[in-house]
Amino acid sequence: MAKVLVTGTAGFIGYHLALRLIADGHEVVGVDDLHPCAFPSLKAQRHRRLQETPGYTDVVQDLADAEATDALFATHRPDLVAHLAARTGVRTSVEHPFAYERSNVLGTLAVLEAARLHGRPRVVYASSSSVYGDSTAMPWREDDRADTPVSLYAATKRAGELMAHAFTATHGLCTIGLRFFTVYGPFGRPDMAVWTFAEAIASGEPVPLFDGGNMQRDFTYVDDVVAAVCAALFHPGLDGARRFNVGAGAPQGLDTLLHLIETAMGRPALRKLLPAQAGDVASTWADCSALEATVGFRPRVSLQDGIASFARWFLDHPDIVQTVRSERARSGRPTR
Numbered sequence: 001m002a003k004v005l006v007t008g009t010a011g012f013i014g015y016h017l018a019l020r021l022i023a024d025g026h027e028v029v030g031v032d033d034l035h036p037c038a039f040p041s042l043k044a045q046r047h048r049r050l051q052e053t054p055g056y057t058d059v060v061q062d063l064a065d066a067e068a069t070d071a072l073f074a075t076h077r078p079d080l081v082a083h084l085a086a087r088t089g090v091r092t093s094v095e096h097p098f099a100y101e102r103s104n105v106l107g108t109l110a111v112l113e114a115a116r117l118h119g120r121p122r123v124v125y126a127s128s129s130s131v132y133g134d135s136t137a138m139p140w141r142e143d144d145r146a147d148t149p150v151s152l153y154a155a156t157k158r159a160g161e162l163m164a165h166a167f168t169a170t171h172g173l174c175t176i177g178l179r180f181f182t183v184y185g186p187f188g189r190p191d192m193a194v195w196t197f198a199e200a201i202a203s204g205e206p207v208p209l210f211d212g213g214n215m216q217r218d219f220t221y222v223d224d225v226v227a228a229v230c231a232a233l234f235h236p237g238l239d240g241a242r243r244f245n246v247g248a249g250a251p252q253g254l255d256t257l258l259h260l261i262e263t264a265m266g267r268p269a270l271r272k273l274l275p276a277q278a279g280d281v282a283s284t285w286a287d288c289s290a291l292e293a294t295v296g297f298r299p300r301v302s303l304q305d306g307i308a309s310f311a312r313w314f315l316d317h318p319d320i321v322q323t324v325r326s327e328r329a330r331s332g333r334p335t336r
């Protein structure tokens with residue numbers, strides 16, 4: 001069994017990954033700065049649940065503080081690292097560029113440097129489909145060009161990939177970048193469509209469908225993403241600097257998504273058709289054949305089943321949903 005350092009454990013994917021690793025018998029050291037920038041109640045809930053889980057060691061710190069991150073690695077000496085912490089959300093990166101640079105670039109650099117200095121564990125890190133910019137040559141493959149980001153968020157994720165590559169070239173650190181495609185599931189992100197659509201349906205408000213609902217996303221269920229991270233952490237044959245797409249490999253329109261959420265919640269939605277928004281790419285689509293050929297990973301959860309399981313969670317947690325709704329109203333953040 002391994003000691004795994006997971007960063008971003010109060011976040012959506014990090015929380016699920018930490019629980020899965022512990023369930024599999026591993027020891028998890030979890031780090032998060034609990035910054036109150038987005039929906040702090042949700043982070044606090046996930047954080048509290050992990051603190052109560054045997055096998056979980058809790059660290060609250062800002063990874064961009066390089067000295068503290070060095071001390072973290074010196075103290076815990078992890079066998080493996082899953083670096084998921086980041087400021088997330090494409091649109092807010094426009095408003096807070098320096099916060100994104102600090103967490104996603106400086107924070108990632110601090111993790112890579114500490115890993116090289118303390119035992120050189122394999123570092124699996126979260127990248128994003130956003131590195132492909134608005135390329136229309138689909139599906140996206142890892143060897144496609146990724147040098148025309150259309151948001152600062154995407155630029156910071158690409159910077160993370162390039163730094164990881166440099167650490168492999170210079171120091172021989174094994175770095176595995178996973179480009180996640182629109183992840184959804186229970187305890188997910190209230191800034192993303194699956195949650196905002198469900199919230200609008202539950203409250204009887206119209207669901208804004210940009211580009212008339214024609215936009216397509218490669219929606220990926222969180223358990224599949226967690227399985228991909230585990231495969232990248234534990235597969236014995238991986239070395240060097242690698243990058244892989246992690247998606248369902250099946251783009252779906254937002255109108256299809258909305259229909260599935262309506263069915264799963266047993267309530268119809270009011271639709272508000274709107275033009276496309278600047279900065280939104282029309283479609284995303286992952287070619288996941290490289291990850292399958294390398295570690296045998298295949299996504300297993302269909303959008304229909306994944307949405308059904310999200311909707312069950314959503315309907316079972318009215319208290320969490322209501323608190324998020326109040327935070328959204330206080331912050332003036334629109335549902336989309």
Ligand SMILES: NC(=O)c1ccc[n+]([C@@H]2O[C@H](COP(=O)([O-])OP(=O)(O)OC[C@H]3O[C@@H](n4cnc5c(N)ncnc54)[C@H](O)[C@@H]3O)[C@@H](O)[C@H]2O)c1
Nearest residue numbers: 008010011012013033062063085086103126128180182183
């Ligand atoms: N959810 C998706 O659809 C998606 C898609 C592509 C890529 N990703 C990537 O996957 C990773 C996880 O995403 P998520 O959806 O769980 O996001 P999230 O926002 O729910 O979680 C990120 C966590 O990182 C923490 N964090 C941020 N900066 C930190 C710092 N400097 N020090 C310590 N902790 C810090 C935050 O407090 C938060 O809890 C991110 O790297 C994100 O860029 C996510």
